[in-house]
Every structure is written in C-alpha cells, then in structure tokens.
Amino acid sequence: MLRSVFAGLAGTLAGVALGATLGLLPGAPAFAQDFPTRPITLVVPFAAGGSTDLVGRLIAQRMTQELGQTVVVENRGGAGGNLGAAAVAKATPDGYTILMGTVATHALNPALYKKMPYDPVKSFASISLLAIVPNVLVVNPEFPANTVAELIDLLKKDPDKYSYASSGNGTPLHLSGELFKSMAGVQMQHIPYQGAGPALNDVLAGQVPIMFDNLPSSAGHIKSGKLRALGVTTAKRATSFPDVPAIAETIPGYETYTWNALFAPAGTPAAAIEKLNKAANAALADPAVQAKLADFSATVVGSTPAELDAHVKAELAKWAPIVRASGAQLD
Known part of the structure; x- marks a missing residue:
C-alpha cells in the first residue's frame, strides 16, 4: 500500500518527506512487495480436534503453497474463543498473525459477554469468509x-x-x-x-x-x-x-450452524489483506480442498473482505435476539 502512495507522490519533496516519516512510524511498517517473507501464524481460538481446527489446518496447508511461506496453526482456546481472538486483535498489524474466526467469536460472544476484550467489527480487518458448517x-x-x-x-x-x-x-x-x-x-x-x-x-x-x-x-x-x-x-x-x-x-423451525472466516488485526496493510485473500480463495478453489470440505457437508464460500464485513454485521443482528431469548449470559 505504501509503495503505491510513494509512486503517486514521486517527484515532489513533500512526497519524499511523507514517505520518510511513514517509514519511521512505529506500527506502520513499509510493506514489501514480496510479502510474506517469514511464517504466518493462524490462531485457531479453540482446542485441537474440533471443526474450526480441522478447517483451519486444511486451509493453512493449502495457503502455505500459495504464499510460499508456512502458515502455522496455533491453538489458543478459552472463553468461547475470546482468548485467541483477543490475542490476534492485539497483535502487530503486519499480516503475520491472523485469526480463524467463527460465529462464536464474531456474533455470539458479543451478545453473551458483558465485557468483551475486542470489538468484532472495529478490532479486525476482514480477509475472507471460508465456509458454512x-x-x-x-x-x-x-x-x-x-x-x-x-x-x-x-x-x-x-x-x-x-x-x-x-x-x-x-x-x-x-x-x-x-x-x-x-x-x-x-x-x-x-x-x-x-x-x-x-x-x-x-x-x-x-x-x-x-x-x-x-x-x-x-x-x-x-x-x-x-x-x-x-x-x-x-x-x-x-x-x-x-x-x-x-x-x-421433528422440531419445526429448529436451525443452527457455524461458519469459519479469516481475519487480521485492524490496521493490517491492504497489500497484506489482498495477498491473504487471494491465497485463501485459491485454497478454496482447489478441488482437493473442496472434496474434503464436502465430506462433512461444509458449504464452500470464499469472499471479498467487504463481503465478510457485511456478513459479520448481519450475523451480529441475527444472533443477538436468539441469545437473549435463550437467557444465556456470561461474565
């Protein structure tokens, strides 16, 4: 993203000065064209062996091929997914720490917990909606x-x-x-x-x-x-x-499901989001990945960041009244 800014300002002293200033700002690393240059950590906010973990490992393996760098799955469970999601929300926004988010982390928990360690919309940059399960x-x-x-x-x-x-x-x-x-x-x-x-x-x-x-x-x-x-x-x-x-x-009207999506910390450079989105959607387009997801009837989605933004907002609106009706509340 910064490379395109510099190109647009090339030839002006103001542009050079701005570029130098941005390059020195902490938390705003100059984003290299060859991102990623080191392994990426995919935080799965639940224990190993569950659905989110299975989907996460499947996608991570295929994204590793697309990106040329290992995508390492790290299980960090607890508090219904809040601990792992909060860790990613607070991570350096450089594209090297991403989250396997779910309906729990981004739709249910905000309605269940009186105090949340992150905002499901403001704390993250959307990458791609992967699958509905x-x-x-x-x-x-x-x-x-x-x-x-x-x-x-x-x-x-x-x-x-x-x-x-x-x-x-x-x-x-x-x-x-x-x-x-x-x-x-x-x-x-x-x-x-x-x-x-x-x-x-x-x-x-x-x-x-x-x-x-x-x-x-x-x-x-x-x-x-x-x-x-x-x-x-x-x-x-x-x-x-x-x-x-x-x-x-047997019980007319009964329906629940979950979904999996990739998120990065808010403020992650657009260039990183774009590459991660392309890698994730390429993974979902792989017939071998689709076949494995189909084995357990997951519906493959794949989306733009904007489409995932809209999905999260719609899910928040959908689940809040259901959680209230259930009477479930967590501190």
Whole structure:
C-alpha cells in the first residue's frame, strides 16, 4: 500500500518527506512487495480436534503453497474463543498473525459477554469468509435413543438423568443444545469443555451420552459407528449424510450452524489483506480442498473482505435476539 502512495507522490519533496516519516512510524511498517517473507501464524481460538481446527489446518496447508511461506496453526482456546481472538486483535498489524474466526467469536460472544476484550467489527480487518458448517446431534452408540423423537421422550420421562457436552459456555454448540431444550420442552444438564475435541473424547468414551458437535469433527466417527447421529441442525439434511434427518423434521423451525472466516488485526496493510485473500480463495478453489470440505457437508464460500464485513454485521443482528431469548449470559 505504501509503495503505491510513494509512486503517486514521486517527484515532489513533500512526497519524499511523507514517505520518510511513514517509514519511521512505529506500527506502520513499509510493506514489501514480496510479502510474506517469514511464517504466518493462524490462531485457531479453540482446542485441537474440533471443526474450526480441522478447517483451519486444511486451509493453512493449502495457503502455505500459495504464499510460499508456512502458515502455522496455533491453538489458543478459552472463553468461547475470546482468548485467541483477543490475542490476534492485539497483535502487530503486519499480516503475520491472523485469526480463524467463527460465529462464536464474531456474533455470539458479543451478545453473551458483558465485557468483551475486542470489538468484532472495529478490532479486525476482514480477509475472507471460508465456509458454512452444519452442526449435528450425536449420542454414544450405547445410548437408548435412535431418533430425535426417542431422545425427547427419554428426556421428558427423566428430566434430571441426562447431560450433554459442548465445546464451551456460549459456543454455537452450547446454544444449539439450549435452543433444542427450549423448542422441545425438555431438560438436560449442560457440561462445557475447553473445545469440541475434549468434549467429543468423553462422548466417545461414554462419559457423557449426548453432544451437539460440528459435523466435520464427528463425521468420521459417525461413519465408523463410534457415534450415532440423530439429526443435523441445518434446516435441510446434509448432503454427505442424506440418511440423517434434520432436527427440524421433528422440531419445526429448529436451525443452527457455524461458519469459519479469516481475519487480521485492524490496521493490517491492504497489500497484506489482498495477498491473504487471494491465497485463501485459491485454497478454496482447489478441488482437493473442496472434496474434503464436502465430506462433512461444509458449504464452500470464499469472499471479498467487504463481503465478510457485511456478513459479520448481519450475523451480529441475527444472533443477538436468539441469545437473549435463550437467557444465556456470561461474565
């Protein structure tokens, strides 16, 4: 970006002086044409093994090829994604630290937390909306329910007996469960974990019988029979699991999902954003990447920074009333 500014001011003493001044300002590095020249850190604000981690590692691997520098995934979970997102918001805005943002970090948490360590709009520079991902209601194979209707019957007969796991308080998976409870008129205890991976491990082990998970992280276990899928949370069935009904087929109007997008700290030079956007969208255009995302019914998007800006604002407006209706509130 600074290179184009200098070109426009070339030949004038004022332009030379301005260029020298900008070059010395802390936090405003002169952006080289050959960015990136060193590895880039992609912060995934949840534990390893969950959907966000899987998508992040898939995209990071392909972006590494596009950029010619390694994109290193760093898992930094906690506070429903707030810790990792806040770390990126406060990072040097040079393009070398970016965030795998989600509906939690940029739409749910602002409605859930009384105090946020960042602003979901002002603290970030949008890069690209990557994919929209279904959630799924799964149970341990030993659990005595094979359908959503049977689960509802069990919960109504013994409302204090059963519990469900999620990736943490206030996450999309937690709210998927709370919306289910509200719309089905049932009770079950919520057990939050520090990420979907640890929660899933306990469901697989039979420690907790029920979980709302992102479909990508449960897909392999569903196919192998280690988990039983009762329903997907999107309005229609997932293309990769056509035999698994939508929860909405039993509870009309029920719908939740998550999404993944790349963000950089606010103030990151436009030249860096442009290169990162091109690399991300090129990764999404790769047939191999598309095939892997399709395996768990993620809808590939790819967007401009402006389109992601608009998406975040729309999601904030959508989820705020849902969170209020759920009664969920975190300090």
